[in-house]
Amino acid sequence: MTQDPDLLLSSYDYVLPPELIAQAPAEPRDSARLLVLDRGTGSVTHRHVRDLPDLLDPGDLVVVNRSRVLPCRLLGHKIPSGGRVELLLLRPLADDAWEALVGGRRVADGQRVRIADDVVAEIGGHTPGGREVRFPSIEDVPALLRAHGHMPLPPYIHGYAGDPGRYQTVYAEVEGSAAAPTAGLHFTPELIERLGTRGIGWATVLLHVGLDTFRPIAHEHVMEHKIHTEWAEIDESTAEAIAETKRRHKRAVAIGTTTVRTLEFAARDGAARPFRGSDDLFIVPGHRYQAVDAMLTNFHLPRSSLLLLVAAFAGRERMLEVYETAVRERYRFFSFGDAMLIL
Secondary structure (H helix, E strand, O other), X not given: OOOOHHHEHHHHOOOOOHHHEOOOOXXXXXXXEEEXXXXXXXXXEEEEHHHHHHHOOXXXXXXXXXXXXXXXXXXXXXXXXXXXXXXXXXXXXXXXXXXXXEEOOOOOOOOEEEEEOOEEEEEEEEOOOOEXXXXXXXXXXXXXXXXXXXXXXXXXXXXXXXXXXXXXXXOOOEEEEOOOOHHHHHOOHHHHHHHHXXXXXXXXXXXXXXXXXXXXXXXXXXXXXXXXXXXXXXXXXXXXXXXXXXXXXXXXXXXXXXXXXXXXXXXXXXXXXXXXXXXXXXXXXXXXXXXXXXXXXXXXXXXXXXXXXXXXXXXXXXXXXXXXXXXXXXXXXXXXXXXXXXX
16 A cells, blocks of 8 residues: 555655754844745745844734743762763652763662762652652752753754854743743744734744654654653633634634644644643644644754654645755754745
8 A cells, every 4th residue: 555655654754964054052042044935825035033023913822831840950970980970850750859861871770870979869769751760858859950951952953052042932931941931032022023023913822842843753653653652731811812713704823833732732623722731743744734824943963853844834845845945045054044924
């Protein structure tokens, strides 16, 4: 039986020159380049993020993810050997434990790791997404992270020594993410003000980004991939703002794939409804978008769930053509890179 190429992982590969992987953010934030794709006409134009107010219409609604990145990368040493261990805390579990990725040689269950003079972590067993980690003497782990943690920059960013606040959106409010909702990194207070002046609405959702958003797909048939849950919330005011926008035949514009997943999960029964809890939506071609009418997103890794998500919105072949254009035009890719607006 012939397989649908839209659902085969090998259909989502592309060649990216390593020098196009951005190693630092644009300065200022909204000076990043913006590739604009019109799905209706297929046209591609080249702008900058600062042009966004001119590319949207009065009455459109911009929706962003207000999650704030925790400095959740901890460096420590084994007790007593002194071997180096790296912990990347992902999310809290029951009974004061955290799920974490644990890096280091032969880190056994029960291994104690010194993070600071008065901070010791205990490594536990395996979890669906990593390992269980406890901090017996610590009551407030987020405070520990603020004191001793490092920003969890992606592994393809090497040696960045700039302001760690640049891996945080200007509107971030609620701590809980293990990675930034990177499309929002392009926004400045001035850009937000200009959107409002033009009559473009503003609403927020909350999704705490875990590494499952970025976890590689291990199966050629993408429907065999299991995406774990991330905590998300959409309140009544945002749900109503989306409904009102659609009543006026205007567009809900999602900033970033985490916002897309939150809105589409909330609208899985046809219209976005308030909810708070676990979001396990895996968007692939064939998904019928219910809430999102346009999206702004960065350029994503080959063979990734995020590339499938944008292909479900704009079409696989067209999206791969756009990525070829972005490479040819020397756009900057991934977390600190440039952006694309799909209308």
